Amino acid sequence: MTDAPAPKPPRSTDAIAIDLAIRMGFLALFAYLSLRLVAPFAAIVTWSVVLAVALHPVYAWLAARLGGRRKLAATLLTLVGLLVILGPAAALVTSTVRSVTGFAEKIRTQSLELKVPTWLSEIPVIGPDLNEAWSMMTGNLETFLHDYGATVLNLGTHLLGIAAGLAGGILQFAISMIIAGFLFVPGHKLAEGIRHFGRRIIGDRGAGFVDLAGATIRNVARGVIGVSLLQALLLGIGLIVADVPAAGLLTLAALILAIVQIGAAVVILPLVIWAWTSMGTLPALLFTAYMVPVATVDNILRPIVMAQGLTTPMLVILLGVIGGTVSFGLIGLFMGPIVLAVFYELLMFWVEAPRALAADDAPAPTED
Structure with a gap:
């Protein structure tokens, strides 16, 4: 008859705590690295989930009206969402860029003309003063452009930067809508x-x-x-x-x-x-x-x-x-x-x- 193996001595509390700390440390490291990897896409993913949850009742209603064709309903809803997002937004960004660019070009060539609005003097209390100030600036436009043209151009550049940021946000929102379209069915x-x-x-x-x-x-x-x-x-x-x-x-x-x-x-x-x-x-x-x-x-x-x-x-x-x-x-x-x-x-x-x-x-x- 062979001798039974001797039982392993019980692990000490310190050993268990160290083992648990090492495991938790590796888990925290992988969690941190994973979060760093997905951080650039966090905003897009968050918006995708929000859009999918918010529009799910509309998707379910549309799928029922299409005879249960869920993929078709998801495709149609995604296309409508993109149209709503990109249509007015693209027109606004294009209009803003065109206006700022044209304004900057007129300042650069000193061809800007400012006409005094007819209704300006009719504003109660401050109307006459505004009309006088506007007329004075219009009469000395060349001096104004010479003194403050660079400042106005910098402001125009800043506005163009805002328009570019808005365009980037719109593109991000459109990508989120596309991803949300893939989330409707599952x-x-x-x-x-x-x-x-x-x-x-x-x-x-x-x-x-x-x-x-x-x-x-x-x-x-x-x-x-x-x-x-x-x-x-x-x-x-x-x-x-x-x-x-x-x-x-x-x-x-x-x-x-x-x-x-x-x-x-x-x-x-x-x-x-x-x-x-x-x-x-x-x-x-x-x-x-x-x-x-x-x-x-x-x-x-x-x-x-x-x-x-x-x-x-x-x-x-x-x-x-x-x-x-x-x-x-x-x-x-x-x-x-x-x-x-x-x-x-x-x-x-x-x-x-x-x-x-x-x-x-x-x-x-x-x-x-």
Whole structure:
């Protein structure tokens, strides 16, 4: 009979801790390197996920109308999204570049002509002074260009740089829309995988937090972007009917300001003042009566739309939208409310957990 092998001596606590630290160190190193590799694509991937989640109800509706042809629905929705993104944006960038380039060329050749607007002197209080200053600058344009031409050219170069950055952002957004198109068809499987990941991280409530993040993205898309589009559409119609100059550019500016939470009122209020200085009393009154509801429609509709289907308080969502936009730019519009909503639910779960545990451990009432 052979002797049984001697049992291995138990590992010390220090050895176990060192082994665990080495494993965690290698895991952290690979995680860091992986994040560094995907960091250049983080914004595109994030926008792709946001677009896929926000547009998934539209994709499901379109696929049902096409007889269940999901790939065709995804292709059509992607093409429409690219058209919406690239059409107006390309026109704006092209117009900006052409205007700035032409202005710079006129300054370089000293062929710029500035005509005094006829309505300038009609502005209450400050109109006459503005008219006099403009006339003085027009009469001494050559001196003005000689003294400040380089500064104006530098400003034009800076504006061209902004236009180039805007073009790069539009291209990035278009790429995100294309990637989102590939996410529509496997969307259910991807969502289930993310729910499973959430369960592994947080436990049974992890899947609920993933669903909460998806619902928050859709509500923010409808409440911020959807309402802003509606407000811009109403504004554009009013400007076209009133024959306001540069109606398209003003509408686009109002849309961008509404999305980034500054508000379209920044554009609408000067337009109302302009109407009272340039129109007759009745047209100005009608213009004002139309623009005031347009300026306030987002304050009424946005809370109603964003609160649908969410248990998170509306104040938490609004704080997330504003704080995320200020901290992280446009992508923070979605990241902010998601982070705050999940944190709020985690906080409420942590607060309520001892109370629920105490209720479960309480003895059942006995009958007399």
